[in-house]
Amino acid sequence: MFKVVEWKKNTCVMIDQRLLPTKEVYNTYKDYKGVAKAIKDMVVRGAPAIGVAAAMGCAIGALDIKAKDFDEFSKKFAKVCDHLAGTRPTAVNLFWAIERMKGVAEANKGLTIAKLKQRLVKEAKDIHDDDIEINKKMGRNGAKLLKKDWTILTHCNAGALATAGYGTALGVIRAASEAGKNVKVFADETRPFLQGARLTAWELKEDNIPVTLITDNMAAHMMQKGMIDAVVVGTDRMASNGDVANKIGTYGVAILARYHKIPFYVAGPTSTIDMDMKDGSGIPIEERKTREVTHIGGKRMAPEGIDVLNPAFDVTPAKLVNAIITEKGVVTAPYKAGFKKLFAKK
C-alpha cells in the first residue's frame, strides 16, 4: 500500500499526487519551507492530509530552530507556523493541526529545547496516526448508511490520498466494502485538477473496489437513469450550522442529488468542523491559477485573451446535506446542536 505522507528520519516524505496515476514518485522534504511549497503546489492535497503535512512541517521547522530559551524558540516557531498557515486558505485542518502543534509547544515550555523538539516530532507523528484511526472509525459509522449493492457517486478524492490513509468519503466506502456490502463507485473526474480521474479511480482500483469514471457533467444523467443510490463526499471545512465547503462542483452534485431524491452524505473528521464559523458564507474560497483550467497536461486547450475563473471550492448549504459522518458519530439536522453533542463526547 502506498504511503501518502510519512515521517522518516526527521524528514517528511510525500507521494507526489500531481504525477499520479501514471507515475508513483516520493519526494523528501528536509525543511519547513519545502513542506509549505508542497502543500501550496498540491504535491499533497485533501484537508486531513494537508493537516498532517503541516504538522510535520512544524516539527521539521522546530528541529531546525536555534534558541537559548523557550521565548526565543516560541518566536521562531510562530514564524514557522505562520509560513505553513499561509499556504492554502480553505481547509480548516491546516489551521487545526498548526494550532495543535503550537498548543503542545506552549504546554511543554518547561522542557529543554531539545526535549521540546522531540515532543513536537511525536505530536506530528500522533496527528498522522490519529488520522488513520479516526478515518477507520468514521468509515465504520458511515458504512451503516450504505445498503448492500448500492452504487455511490463521489466527487474529487476524499480517499487514502487525501488523508494519512484509509480516507474519509472513500473510508466510508472501504468500510462498507469490508463489511461485505458489495458497493460500487462512480467517480466524477473533478476538473480542473482531475482528482477523481487520477486519484480516486487509482486508489479504488488498487483496492479492487469497482469504479466507473465519468466527467463531472455526466452525474445528472446517471442519476436520471437510476444508476446512483447515494452520494458520499469529503469536506475541507464545515461551519457550525452544517454548511460544507468542499471541492468545486460538490454544491452542484448536492443539488442534483436532492432533485433526484438521492441521499447526500458528507464524511469529515471533527477537526474539519469550524465552530467559530457561523455559516458557510464566511469560509474563504481559494481562487487558483487560471492555467489549471486553460491547460491540461501542459497543453493549451482554450484560446488566449479570454477571462477564466478557478475557484477551488464551493459551499453546500446544510439543507442539502442528509447526514454528516464523523469519527464520533453520524449527525443529522439541526447540525449545530448535533456538533455540540459530538464535542461533548470524550
Next chain:
Amino acid sequence: MFKVVEWKKNTCVMIDQRLLPTKEVYNTYKDYKGVAKAIKDMVVRGAPAIGVAAAMGCAIGALDIKAKDFDEFSKKFAKVCDHLAGTRPTAVNLFWAIERMKGVAEANKGLTIAKLKQRLVKEAKDIHDDDIEINKKMGRNGAKLLKKDWTILTHCNAGALATAGYGTALGVIRAASEAGKNVKVFADETRPFLQGARLTAWELKEDNIPVTLITDNMAAHMMQKGMIDAVVVGTDRMASNGDVANKIGTYGVAILARYHKIPFYVAGPTSTIDMDMKDGSGIPIEERKTREVTHIGGKRMAPEGIDVLNPAFDVTPAKLVNAIITEKGVVTAPYKAGFKKLFAKK
C-alpha cells in the same frame, strides 16, 4: 470570418474543429465517405452543421453516381444517404437534411441525371444558406428574452461553429449583443470534448463578446453567487413534448438553473423538432469512445483497467425548459401545442 462548412468546386471544405483554437485548418472532402468520416470523427459537429455537411455529402455522392436512369440513380443514391445517416445517432438534423435531399431527388425524377445532380448540389447549398438565415431569425426572436447587461451561461458550442454560421444559442447572444444589450457570456468548458473551452470561447472572442471560461462543475457556484442571469443552450433533437436532447451536462445545468430560479432557454431551428418522437425517452443517446474521457490532448489522465462511461448527450425534460426559441417564434409550455402552431405557419 471563418467558414464552418462550405461548398467549393464540387467538394466540401470544413474547418477541422478538433484542432481549434490552437490551429485553424481547413480540410477538403472529395467523396461522400470522407464527409461521413468527418462527421463521425467530429471534424464538424453541432446538429445544424452536421445537417449541412450531410447534405453536401449527399450532393458529392450524387455527382459520383454512374446511372443510366432514375431507378438506378435512386438505388445508388439511397446507399450514399444510408452511409451518411449511419454516422451519428442523436442529432435529428442529420436525418432531416438527408430526407430533404432524398425528397428533392424524388420530386425531380423527370430531369436528366446530369440536371438532377445539379439540382441536388443546389439543394445542399440552399440548406447551407437557409441555415444562416434561420439562425439570424432565431437570434432576433431569442434576443427579446435577454435583458440589458445580463450574463448568460451556455454549455457546449451552439455557435457559428455548430451551424452554417451565426449559431443557435450563440446566435441569440450575438443578436442581443448586436441590439446593444451588452450581454456577457460564461462558457462551460464542456468535457470531454471541450467544445466550450475550445470553440465557444474562441468564436465569442473573435466576435468581441466578453466570455469567461469555467469548468462544468463551477456553474452551480456561479449561480449561487448571483453571477448568472439566464442559461441559453442549443439542442440536437427535441421531442414533440418539448423534451430536449443536447450535449451531455445540459440536463444538470437545467436542474441547477431551476434550483436558482434562473430561466433556462433552448435555441434550435424547427428542423431540430422531431414530432414523431413522443418524448425524450426515445431519443437515442450516442455512447462515444472512453478514450475521450481517459485521455486529454493525447495524454492519459486516468489509470488503466477501470470502467468508463461516455454518453455524448442527455435529455432535459420539458418541465425544466422556460422557453424554446426557433426561427418561427418562441414557444412556451405546453410545447406540443406550441410546436404544432409553428409548423402551421408558413
